Amino acid sequence: MKRLLTFFLLLGLIAYIGFPAIERNSLNHPVSEKKNPFVGIQQAWNNQFLPGIQQLASQLQIPLQNLQFSQLMQQISQDVQMLPGVQNANQNVPVDQRLQVKAGDSNVSVRTVADVQKEINQYSIPTLEKSVTNPFQTNVEIVLFSQPATYRHALISAGVDVKNAHLMMQETGGVAFGNTVFIPLYQTNSQVEMVNILTHELTHVSIQQLGIANQLPIWLNEGLAWQEGFNAEQLADPFEVRMQQKEIAQSIRTAYQENRLLPLSADEQDILHANYNVEYQDYLAVTYLEQRFGSAKFDQFLNRLHQSKWEALLHSDPTNSYKQTYQTFESVFGVSFQMFEKDFLQNLTK
Ligand SMILES: [Zn+2]
Numbered sequence: 001m002k003r004l005l006t007f008f009l010l011l012g013l014i015a016y017i018g019f020p021a022i023e024r025n026s027l028n029h030p031v032s033e034k035k036n037p038f039v040g041i042q043q044a045w046n047n048q049f050l051p052g053i054q055q056l057a058s059q060l061q062i063p064l065q066n067l068q069f070s071q072l073m074q075q076i077s078q079d080v081q082m083l084p085g086v087q088n089a090n091q092n093v094p095v096d097q098r099l100q101v102k103a104g105d106s107n108v109s110v111r112t113v114a115d116v117q118k119e120i121n122q123y124s125i126p127t128l129e130k131s132v133t134n135p136f137q138t139n140v141e142i143v144l145f146s147q148p149a150t151y152r153h154a155l156i157s158a159g160v161d162v163k164n165a166h167l168m169m170q171e172t173g174g175v176a177f178g179n180t181v182f183i184p185l186y187q188t189n190s191q192v193e194m195v196n197i198l199t200h201e202l203t204h205v206s207i208q209q210l211g212i213a214n215q216l217p218i219w220l221n222e223g224l225a226w227q228e229g230f231n232a233e234q235l236a237d238p239f240e241v242r243m244q245q246k247e248i249a250q251s252i253r254t255a256y257q258e259n260r261l262l263p264l265s266a267d268e269q270d271i272l273h274a275n276y277n278v279e280y281q282d283y284l285a286v287t288y289l290e291q292r293f294g295s296a297k298f299d300q301f302l303n304r305l306h307q308s309k310w311e312a313l314l315h316s317d318p319t320n321s322y323k324q325t326y327q328t329f330e331s332v333f334g335v336s337f338q339m340f341e342k343d344f345l346q347n348l349t350k
Contacts, residue, residue, distance in 0.1 A: 101117045141181070152166065222282040248277075312324055
């Protein structure tokens, strides 16, 4: 279906297209002030905090050069929220008040903003709360855009380069940058689609707030976001979900039979240039992983990643090979990632 294709294409690349631009802004590679909105904070960081941290790091023998500035800032701001004093201040704030929906341009009506807020409260939050006890620790902003021009402008302001902004303007259904979600309303055809997209993007935000985003390879992050998107959609329209899932499974089976499937470890550029929707494959892989080993094991795996989040951050992996994550994978599931992938592919044709 055309709708499926336009809606689902690149729904999630998002979190990844945005981040490379920001992550490139590492301590070793300062970027120009015009391009990067974070540069002011980074300068403040370099001047005020870095010397102290460097001294501390040398005492602790931490390989500081591996730290990505933006990752560290995100992590620190989240962990500060978890401190007892701060948490007490937030204790009585219901989760839906942490999610604020805003109009990104003057053509987004008050009514539309209210409708989206309602969908989040009715479908996205109950879905995410089933998987995570506190899905949102800090405030989240959801910004709606009525037209490509305003969406594109916002993407560029957020640090996306002009070429990617143009592609995303045409082909994405939503974007998550840290604690902010952008939704281009003109890409969405129905309420169920909107429920799926909102929940998908909010899953990326929640993963990020939990501090495990850097440990999750693309296929796991996207697979989880798809799962939650469908879980929420299931509440709104179970029949539609069944149709979509059938179609997804068929499209991936066909790609496999025609030898077009990329490995699950494919990077953003491979995914951008693939001739099928790689995120469908990610979704099927995560679903298969959970079915084969059970939800308890799957939760245990995510919990182990969560427990080692600080360690993972300090030893951040510049090659993105997710070595530690796959070691945890093997120790929890008792099978290597390579073996799992082989098994997943063989199972596709069954
Ligand atoms: Zn996604």
